[in-house]
Amino acid sequence: MEINASLLASLVISGMARGMIYFLLSCGLTIIFGVMGVVNFAHGAFYMLAFYITFTVANAIGFWSSLIIVPLVMILVGAVAERGLFQRVYKSGHVFQLLLSVGIIHVISDLVRLLWGLDPKNGSIPNLLMGCFDMFGMVISKYSIFIIGISSVIAVVLITILYKSKIGSIIRACVYDEEMTRGLGINVSGVFSLVFMAGIGMAAVAATIAYPMTSGTLGMDAQMIIIAFCVTIIGGVGSIGGALVAGLVIAIVESLGILVLPQYADTFIYVIVVAVLFFRPQGLFSIE
Amino acid sequence: MTDSTKQILRVQGIHTYYGLSHILFGISLDINEGEVLCLLGRNGAGKTTTMRSIAGFSPAQEGMIYFYGEDITALSANKIAKKGIITAFAEKRVFGNLTVKENLEIARRDNPRKKEHGIWTLNKVYELFPVLEGYAKKWAKNLSGGEQQMLCIARALMSNPDLLLLDEPTIGLAPVVVDDIARQIRKLQEEGMSILLAEQNFLFASELGIRCMIIDTGEIKYEGTFEELKANESIMKKYLTV
Numbered sequence: 303m304e305i306n307a308s309l310l311a312s313l314v315i316s317g318m319a320r321g322m323i324y325f326l327l328s329c330g331l332t333i334i335f336g337v338m339g340v341v342n343f344a345h346g347a348f349y350m351l352a353f354y355i356t357f358t359v360a361n362a363i364g365f366w367s368s369l370i371i372v373p374l375v376m377i378l379v380g381a382v383a384e385r386g387l388f389q390r391v392y393k394s395g396h397v398f399q400l401l402l403s404v405g406i407i408h409v410i411s412d413l414v415r416l417l418w419g420l421d422p423k424n425g426s427i428p429n430l431l432m433g434c435f436d437m438f439g440m441v442i443s444k445y446s447i448f449i450i451g452i453s454s455v456i457a458v459v460l461i462t463i464l465y466k467s468k469i470g471s472i473i474r475a476c477v478y479d480e481e482m483t484r485g486l487g488i489n490v491s492g493v494f495s496l497v498f499m500a501g502i503g504m505a506a507v508a509a510t511i512a513y514p515m516t517s518g519t520l521g522m523d524a525q526m527i528i529i530a531f532c533v534t535i536i537g538g539v540g541s542i543g544g545a546l547v548a549g550l551v552i553a554i555v556e557s558l559g560i561l562v563l564p565q566y567a568d569t570f571i572y573v574i575v576v577a578v579l580f581f582r583p584q585g586l587f588s589i590e
Numbered sequence: 591m592t593d594s595t596k597q598i599l600r601v602q603g604i605h606t607y608y609g610l611s612h613i614l615f616g617i618s619l620d621i622n623e624g625e626v627l628c629l630l631g632r633n634g635a636g637k638t639t640t641m642r643s644i645a646g647f648s649p650a651q652e653g654m655i656y657f658y659g660e661d662i663t664a665l666s667a668n669k670i671a672k673k674g675i676i677t678a679f680a681e682k683r684v685f686g687n688l689t690v691k692e693n694l695e696i697a698r699r700d701n702p703r704k705k706e707h708g709i710w711t712l713n714k715v716y717e718l719f720p721v722l723e724g725y726a727k728k729w730a731k732n733l734s735g736g737e738q739q740m741l742c743i744a745r746a747l748m749s750n751p752d753l754l755l756l757d758e759p760t761i762g763l764a765p766v767v768v769d770d771i772a773r774q775i776r777k778l779q780e781e782g783m784s785i786l787l788a789e790q791n792f793l794f795a796s797e798l799g800i801r802c803m804i805i806d807t808g809e810i811k812y813e814g815t816f817e818e819l820k821a822n823e824s825i826m827k828k829y830l831t832v
Contacts, residue, residue, distance in 0.1 A: 471692040475685045482683040485645060486697045487671030487749055 308440040313557040319446035321553030322453035326508035327526060328533035329460065329545045330501025336477040336540020337497045340388060341396055343403035346527030347410040348383075348502050352376050352509035353518045354414050357423040365428045365514065373506040380502030384495050392494070407523065415520060423518040431514075449511050456507065457546055464542055473497060477540040532571055536578050538585025547586065595622045597659075598753055598784045599644070599675075604653030604663075606643045613639045615808045616653065619786075621753065626775075626785040628799035628816075630792065630830060636808040637788035638680065641755045644786070645677045646670040657753070674701055674752035680761050680788075682738040684745070686731025690722055693730050693741055694748050701750035708781065710747045718774055719744050736767035743774070753784045760791050772797060792830055796820070804829045 331345045352372055359368040383406070391398045431445045464470040475483045476493055484490045516522075532552060537544025552571050559567035578585065599621040606614040614636050621627045629637050642648040644655055646667035655663045662670055676697075685693050694712060701709075716723035719740045725733060730741060739759055746754055759775070760768045768791070775798055778785065789795040795802065796816040804812035804819075806829045812819065819825065 468696060471688055471696045474687050474692075475696055478685045478687050479683050481647060481667070482679070482685070483696075484667045485647065485671055485677050486745070487668050487676075487699055488696070489668055 308438070309561075310558075311440045312442060313561060314554055315440075315442050315450075316446050317554035317557030318550060319443075319449040319553075320556070321550035322449055322457075323508045323512045323549075324529055324533055324553055325546045325549030326453055326456065326504050326511075328530040328537070328549055329542050330504040331527075331530045332534040332537060332539055332541065332545050333473070333477075333497055334501045335534060337473060337480075338388075338392060338476075338494050339480075340392065340399050341403070342388075342501075343400060343527060344383075344406035344410070345501075345505060345530055346523035346525075347407045348376065348379070349505045349509045349526050350414060350518070350520075350523040351379070351410050352506035353513055353516075353522065354418050354423060356510045356513040357418070357425065357518060360425060360513065365425070368513075369507075369510050372510045373503045376506035377499045377503040380499040381495065383502070384498040388498065389491070389494070411520060411523070420520065425513040425515070425518075427514040445515060452511060456504075457542075460504075460542055469493075469496075529571075532575050534585075535575050536586060538588035541585065541587040544585055544587030595624075597621070598623045598625075598657065599786070600654075600656040600659075601640075601644065602654045602656070604640075604643055604650035604655065606639055606648055606650045608639075608648065613808050614643065614650070617643075617805070617808070617810055618653075619803055619810070621784055621786055623752075623784055624779075624782045625801065626779055626787055626799040628795040628802040629786060629788045629805055630790070630795060630802055631788075631805040632790065632829070632831060635805045635829075637805055638757055639808070640805065641677055641757050641786065641788060644670075645675055645755055647677075671749065671751075672699070674703070674750075675755065676746040676749050676751035676753075677755040678739075678742040678746045678757065678759065680758035682735065682742050684730040684733070684738050684741050686729060688730055689727050690730055690733070690741055691726040693745050694722075697745045697748040699749040701752065703752060704750050710750050712748075715744045715747055718747075718777060736763050736770070739763060739767075739771060740774070743771075747778075751783075753786065754778070756785055756787045758788055758790065760789070760794050768794060790831070792826075 327349055331342060334340055334342050355375060356368045356372045359371050387402055387406070391402050427445045431448050433444055435442045435444060435447070464473060472483065472488055472493055476490060480490060529552065533545050533548040536551065537548035551574065555570045555574065556567060559570040597620055601617060601619045603616040603618050604614055605612065605616060617636070617640055619627065629640060631637050639648060643650045646665055646669070650663055653663070654661060657673055657675060662673065694715060721737055722741060722744055725737065730738065733741060743756070743759065756775070759771055763771070772794060775785070779798065787795060787799060800815055802814070802816055802819060803810050804825065811829055812825050
């Protein structure tokens with residue numbers, strides 16, 4: 303295959319689209335970790351559940367409706383999981399949180415197997431967004447542009463909330479010093495619920511927009527949680543901006559890696575993770 | 591005590607533990623409205639733990655704490671803060687990742703007990719701490735130690751507390767900054783703020799308070815006025831590093 307500018311550009315664009323999905327998935331993990339100190343290993347499982355729900359909803363009433371319905375359903379699931387389960391282990395340390403998360407992973411996996419079976423689930427790109435643009439000799443899929451557009455809007459909204467609103471200040475304050483935030487009379491457990499629900503909601507948005515271009519199988523959760531952790535490590539715990547940059551970097555490196563050294567494509571991500579852990583263990587955009 | 595002085599806080603024989611270690615052994619104290627009560631003692635004597643217990647961060651396992659006559663012993667820290675007790679810690683726990691203004695704004699809270707003219711607003715806080723206004727948009731982590739301490743007190747004021755717990759506000763600060771902070775605390779006093787002040791700095795504390803207590807190894811060892819304490823050299827030598 304000949305490497306030229308237009309091929310590179312196409313790969314970067316499709317990498318960016320995937321990077322934005324990684325960002326949406328990971329910002330929930332990183333902010334939940336940052337605010338509550340909970341390492342939610344089940345985050346990928348929630349993503350998988352959202353993906354399968356999208357399959358059902360999109361087939362029943364169409365992809366566009368699922369874009370609204372699935373995140374709302376998952377926010378509800380997040381609320382139940384936080385109030386009913388995670389709230390009980392906030393003070394119990396990482397081991398109990400890990401046990402709970404692993405339990406949730408198994409429950410969700412079996413639920414998915416029971417309800418949707420073992421066959422891979424494939425979506426299709428809605429007619430409106432099928433096909434490609436041809437710009438200056440570059441072939442760019444319309445759906446990639448759609449993903450980049452919608453995720454950019456979400457990123458801008460999230461960052462605006464986080465940096466320009468009072469609730470955003472409170473969330474950042476919790477990341478920095480939760481006890482002191484409590485000491486100012488702020489209802490931190492309410493903030494926890496909100497952040498958890500929002501985080502699962504974002505994972506659901508990621509799953510829904512990923513649905514038309516990926517194949518859903520049991521085990522996809524493991525793959526996604528590892529990526530989400532890489533994003534969190536590279537970007538810095540609790541940093542939304544960091545998750546955005548790290549998500550993009552990982553996906554673009556994946557895309558270009560396939561071009562350069564296909565047999566080692568997956569390795570590049572971990573090289574970055576190791577380098578970050580070595581030179582800047584708090585992450586590129588740590589809040590400290 | 592006359593009937594017109596109202597008791598704001600009453601701590602009765604509290605015992606507090608960190609895990610298995612017993613830190614406070616039956617601390618009792620009370621503060622009247624508008625009073626500055628000084629809690630003196632060396633490092634590790636139990637000053638901070640007393641404050642943490644009152645504020646609900648490290649709840650007392652035995653004993654009672656009453657605020658305006660209401661039992662608050664078992665309330666969570668955020669509920670106690672909402673009732674009107676706010677702590678400014680010695681470690682100057684400002685939110686470093688927030689701007690100075692954001693630090694102040696997230697603490698803003700109304701207090702139905704406060705009269706109109708006594709309400710702390712951003713402008714009123716800036717009046718007391720002019721240096722903060724100039725730094726409104728600066729990240730709090732980039733302030734100097736003294737400025738962080740001022741921000742810490744200013745942030746506490748924004749929630750319009752009835753009782754301010756000030757934990758060693760002068761620790762690690764240059765003498766000239768200590769003078770600034772003393773002046774600011776005196777202004778608060780003039781406004782009628784009730785303050786529990788923990789200090790190692792005897793001179794600083796004696797300029798602000800009338801009544802003081804000495805705490806050592808988790809017990810109250812002395813209670814009286816600064817006048818009386820100054821005259822009592824043996825107590826001074828035994829429990830304080832003057």
